[in-house]
Amino acid sequence: MAVTDEAIEKIKGMIVSGALRPGDRLPKESELAAELGLSRNSLREAVRALSLIRILDVRQGDGTYVTSLDPQLLLEALSFVVDFHRDDTVLEFLAVRRILEPAATAMAAARISEQQLNALTNQLDKLGEAPSVEELVACDLEFHRGIVQSSGNSVLCSLLDGLSGPTTRARIWRGLTQEDAVSRTLHEHRAILAALRDRDAEAARSWATVHIASVEQWLRSSL
């Protein structure tokens, strides 16, 4: 194995074993390089790779630190990976989202706070009757993110965040080409919110399913 890969494994090992804990500062590059038995250049490749996936946080002029290792932070890397997928796999991502989002919405029904409910209501009100497609899609993302956060599962939340990205373009496209998509989306959002306010997990789940299925159906028919 290449020395850089070894270094990646060793640093990973130090973190997993607990020798390095979240927030800890690593030895300076030259010291760590000597410690692991490689050059600073090669070590930097390892550090750079780990920082791309948010394991390490390098701050110029300061030092290199272990991140908080929050699921949210780490799964952020997922969206980077997902960006590489072409449209032909969007359906598969959407299918997964169709599984997760209703479940998250149902979970949220039991846990969402009054405050959060009001915030979501305000958000929908603010959008008005005839928003632009871009506004609608942005609001769509924000609306679902707010709900999923209330599910109380940060892994679930990050995963959905990552999966929602690639379907964004598809949703915009849909809004532009399907006439009643905008009004239907607005209606479905209201219905989901109402179900959450009623603490009706099953209704919330169903509306969320309908919401995503309609996008899926449209996408399937137009590919």
Added chain:
Amino acid sequence: MAVTDEAIEKIKGMIVSGALRPGDRLPKESELAAELGLSRNSLREAVRALSLIRILDVRQGDGTYVTSLDPQLLLEALSFVVDFHRDDTVLEFLAVRRILEPAATAMAAARISEQQLNALTNQLDKLGEAPSVEELVACDLEFHRGIVQSSGNSVLCSLLDGLSGPTTRARIWRGLTQEDAVSRTLHEHRAILAALRDRDAEAARSWATVHIASVEQWLRSSL
């Protein structure tokens, strides 16, 4: 932004835009570095980072290539990320798996082939009545992977693969400390298989839920 980060974005852009396609070979390091306007060292950091998450495949003595970009390959990086999570977030991962796995199992009920059903049967038969805990857990992973592959969604499959890793230890631990866990697991596997053979999606979904919920419940009570 740092030049290396710029390079990462540019390479990503070249792939997403289609200028570089799966399997394509990149210009040699020195050329690409000149093209992107940075040194070979800095470029190498970018390439190393992208190869860690399986976007690029560098072969010493040969060249650097774009990988197949299969969802499977890219989401493999997920398991690397997931490795960093401590036991305190295992429950959240398990909760997500509890959502996805039953859905995948239900999907498989409609699509799984006779051949695959027979393979799964053989696998369970081969295990015998009183396997060791390690054998059981390995078989468990294999069994579920086989089913999820039959769901026909490679994104879903890879995601579950990534999520199953971190709970492996927990399952072994359970097998060692809970007496009837082994026999109960064997029984549940048989039940899932029977439901699949009957093409009964709902039964398959329910058994899969039960199967995971029992692990979840045990884990929750023993933390």
Added chain:
DNA sequence: TCGTGCGAGACATCCGACGTCTCAGCCCAC
């Protein structure tokens, strides 16, 4: 006491050199 300026420390980037590996083409033996 507060703000500014300076300097040490750490990462960012680059250059050039040499080692190692892979592949393809040439040459020789069969």
Added chain:
DNA sequence: GTGGGCTGAGACGTCGGATGTCTCGCACGA
């Protein structure tokens, strides 16, 4: 003519050092 081994070009792997840039903490002066 064909197969196998050898060799050289090309590409990645690794290294050491030099210089630029940024951040933080401390000392100084208003």
